[in-house]
Amino acid sequence: MKFNNPRYETEELAYEDVFLFQNYFDGKSRLDADVSPIKNLGITIPIVTSNMNAVSGKRMAETMARYGWLSVLPQDMDIETLTSIITHIKNADIHYDTPITVKAHNTIRDALWIIHKRAHNCVILVDDYGKAISIFKPQDLENLDQFTLLGNISRSALITGKIWISDEDAFNLMDEKGISSLPIVDDQWILKWILTKKNTIRNSLYKPSLDYQGKLDVAVAVGVNGCEEKVKILYGLGIRLFVLDTAHGYQQSMIENIKNIRLLYKDTITLVAGNVITEDATRDLILAWADGVKVGIGPWAMCTTRMKTWVGRPQFTAVYKCAQEAKKHGWFVRADGGIKAPRDFILALAAWASHVMWGTRWAGTFESVGDVKYDEQWDMYKENYGMASKKAVGNRSQNLSKFQQAQKQMFREWISTSKIYIKPGMESVWDIVDECMTGLRSSMTYLGAKNLEEFSEKAIVWVQTSAGFIEGTPHGKIRK
Numbered sequence: 031m032k033f034n035n036p037r038y039e040t041e042e043l044a045y046e047d048v049f050l051f052q053n054y055f056d057g058k059s060r061l062d063a064d065v066s067p068i069k070n071l072g073i074t075i076p077i078v079t080s081n082m083n084a085v086s087g088k089r090m091a092e093t094m095a096r097y098g099w100l101s102v103l104p105q106d107m108d109i110e111t112l113t114s115i116i117t118h119i120k121n122a123d124i125h126y127d128t129p130i131t132v133k134a135h136n137t138i139r140d141a142l143w144i145i146h147k148r149a150h151n152c153v154i155l156v157d158d159y160g161k162a163i164s165i166f167k168p169q170d171l172e173n174l175d176q177f178t179l180l181g182n183i184s185r186s187a188l189i190t191g192k193i194w195i196s197d198e199d200a201f202n203l204m205d206e207k208g209i210s211s212l213p214i215v216d217d218q219w220i221l222k223w224i225l226t227k228k229n230t231i232r233n234s235l236y237k238p239s240l241d242y243q244g245k246l247d248v249a250v251a252v253g254v255n256g257c258e259e260k261v262k263i264l265y266g267l268g269i270r271l272f273v274l275d276t277a278h279g280y281q282q283s284m285i286e287n288i289k290n291i292r293l294l295y296k297d298t299i300t301l302v303a304g305n306v307i308t309e310d311a312t313r314d315l316i317l318a319w320a321d322g323v324k325v326g327i328g329p330w331a332m333c334t335t336r337m338k339t340w341v342g343r344p345q346f347t348a349v350y351k352c353a354q355e356a357k358k359h360g361w362f363v364r365a366d367g368g369i370k371a372p373r374d375f376i377l378a379l380a381a382w383a384s385h386v387m388w389g390t391r392w393a394g395t396f397e398s399v400g401d402v403k404y405d406e407q408w409d410m411y412k413e414n415y416g417m418a419s420k421k422a423v424g425n426r427s428q429n430l431s432k433f434q435q436a437q438k439q440m441f442r443e444w445i446s447t448s449k450i451y452i453k454p455g456m457e458s459v460w461d462i463v464d465e466c467m468t469g470l471r472s473s474m475t476y477l478g479a480k481n482l483e484e485f486s487e488k489a490i491v492w493v494q495t496s497a498g499f500i501e502g503t504p505h506g507k508i509r510k
Contacts, residue, residue: 080389126223134181
């Protein structure tokens, strides 16, 4: 990457301040663009979900890994919860989604309570042996009494696919029958998985993120104080990707923990450490033997750190400068925060980030941790909160004395609650990533790049005015 005017090398720039210039493309199709991360770590596209309590859990991690992305489970999770989630993910199918099931004695109310837990937007009625009987979507239930037993609802014969069905055959079957979800059963008609019509297409575009055993992969964040025992347990559960996470990553305890964990596990694990915003911090964490560095202080949607401390750095420059330093040592950075739209994600990759971490937008999806809620207009939303907010600090310090808890609360720096609305057409992480990746592939053709390393090398960055940024956004007025 280079600036059209070298003097901008010394400017401090946010994503909104810059844009990319076009170049000649000699390829034939956007699908020819290789979107594998510069440092792939087993993941096949460069998107990572933030290790936030309201974002990354079982459903998010499973879905992300199945299509080549990666989730980082938050450090606040206890070992019992982590064990349950990791075991589920490692036993999940790498191709099909996990269905939501109900029994004949369940009511419509029961079904509607769980139907939005996954983005395939249906529940499947099974008998006591697990045989699939019926499938229900929200529109099948909306005009019936909520206490109606599901077993009493008459349905047409269930259309299913066998485990060995190909994506193309599954697509054609759903297209012929006018359905969007296909229960996958074995030879005894026992329900195993589910496949949606759109996901048959996604299976041809994305490859799953797999661990060293060929199972779906997931990363886990740990704190920098007393984390060695937790890392040992997680290592035994098959975790090999760790994020050493603290708001101020350039400190002695971080460097000591990187060295200690590296001494114990050598090159069998990957360590990402952060957060930092300077070249010096990046260099010192890498020299301590972190594989990658997480970059960002204050760009997150829920964060008040800059307003409270005035410490931080515009995110585009922070990513670019830290990535330049990491490249000198042969390692990478992960851009963490400040992503409001696909363009920001693309600019982070142009600035040599190997992966981009995104949090708040994912909170407003069916796969995120929280339950769907409804506002006064019956619009769906989920609640999100920052990891240094009153709510998060309170949860993290609940075993301390009341006096110690009060001390901790004095240092909160994030918003405790925010409504993140679930946008129609963008209810799933599938939909958001599709938008990001189609935008990235198109951007790569505009720059004449066939892979992300070439994309970063060919990127020419220009600086724009605020009016130039607004001009590039949708701004036509449409009368209702």
